[in-house]
Amino acid sequence: MKKKIMVVFGTRPEAIKMAPVVKALQKCDDKFETVITVTGQHREMLDQVLDIFDIKPDFDLNIMRSGQDLTDVSCRVLQGMRDIFVNKCRPDIVLVHGDTSTSTFAGIAAFYANIPVGHVEAGLRTHNKLSPWPEEMNRQITGRIADFHFAPTSSSRLNLLNEGVDGDSIFITGNTVIDALHIVVDRMESNPELVAEIDNGIKRMGYNLERLSNGRKMVLITGHRRENFGEGFLSICKAIKDLAEKYRDVDFVYPMHLNPNVRKPIQAIFGNLDNKDDGNLFFIEPLEYLAFVRMMSKSYIILTDSGGIQEEAPGLGKPVVVMRDTTERPEAVEAGTVKLVGTDYDKIVSTVSTLLDDSNMYKSMSNAINPYGDGNASKRIIEILSE
Ligand code: UD1
Ligand code: UDP
Secondary structure (H helix, E strand, O other), X not given: OOEEEEEEEOOHHHHHHHHHXXXXXXXXXXXXXXXXXXXXXXXXXXXXXXXXXXXXXXXXXXXXXXXXXXXXXXXXXXXXHHHHHHHHOOOOEEEEEOOOHHHHHHHHHHHXXXXXXXXXXOOOOOOOOOOOOOHHHHHHXXXXXXXXXXXXXXXXXXHHHHOOOOHHHEEEOOOHHHHHHHHHHHHHHOOHHHHHHHHHHHHHHOOOHHXXXXXXXXXXXXXXXXXXXXXXXXXXXXXXXXXXXXXXOEEEEEEOOOOHHHHHHHHHHHOOHHHOOOOOEEEEOOOOHHHHHHHHHHOXXXXXXXXXXXXXXXXXXXXXXXXXXXXXXHHHHHOOOEXXXXXXXXXXXXXXXXXXXXXXXXXXXXXXXXXXXXXXXXHHHHHHHHO
């Protein structure tokens, strides 16, 4: 009898990181029946990823509403998943990913329905429940519920062991984000026409990569963390504004997250973005994954508060300046390619300036390292599920 595996995700990063797992499961269709449920916690940013990886959901809760809070998201996921388990599909196991509200509340719904839970990207910890907020607690709660823990690194395994999780239920697999990265890099390397098409797409979005052909540098920026909303984001925006004025020969490109809380401070500091032409400052819509990986590979420095980018960029040999006070991904910090600066204006400006001015410092942070996996994490997860 085939085992029915339900993979649940809802936001951009979960989709990117679960896509290789879905693909690997679908290849083993003699052993598994794969059911894909998306919550639609993100809508446009999720759909971008579904398109790139050609994934067609079996169920879509379509929960995104503008202005909804964490309780709204959580209730909609919990009730929507309950209805699927009761009325539409009862899988043998549910796989959830990481630290989002989708993953935690889909995990709780599965637990209430007495369905075993596998947690992909398990065991990352800051041990500070307010940072990242609410993700640290989301991940801890999912870790209490899960029956199988797919930990990306040995330190994430250790975190789980220290919390009393049974060692036999923890498997070190690497992070599936590296599988996703390999899939898209391979696709681009084998197809120059595709790269030209991607570059044209980026140009249509508002940034022309040809600007970099004469040695000009580009700083790629993203930001969306809830704990940075308000003062934190204003300080980030002021730092970007002043850096762009100080370094007129460097481009600063910010593909903006669709969360309105991210866009408000950007508008407050930079004015009406529609009419913005500051020469070296580019605010663009969120890029689809292939285009974003292309932008990362062409960037000089990445300035971000993202989790996934802290895992991808070191593999591409790009220094990452992280606008957070804590990270649940200490491996790249220890290796020296990721630096935590928080949202402090002075620290952001001085760290980016040092990297732009001091080539020795730049070299020491731009060594390509890959603590997060070898691109075979999904294969390992499927092997463990088979057993
Ligand atoms: C969520 C996750 C966070 C993850 C991030 C990745 C939680 C609590 N947070 O945060 O862990 O790092 O996604 O990006 O689960 N929106 C759109 N279209 C989209 C996506 C978002 O319009 O495609 C807008 C909507 O108004 C939405 C809002 O952004 O309500 C916020 O989205 P939400 O999923 O609540 O939070 P994120 O900050 O994206
Ligand atoms: N990403 C993307 N387009 C963008 C910005 C980011 O495809 O415009 C990708 C990025 O490569 C990474 C993931 O989205 O794989 C990170 O998502 P996000 O920063 O939203 O969430 P986090 O990783 O912080 O949970």
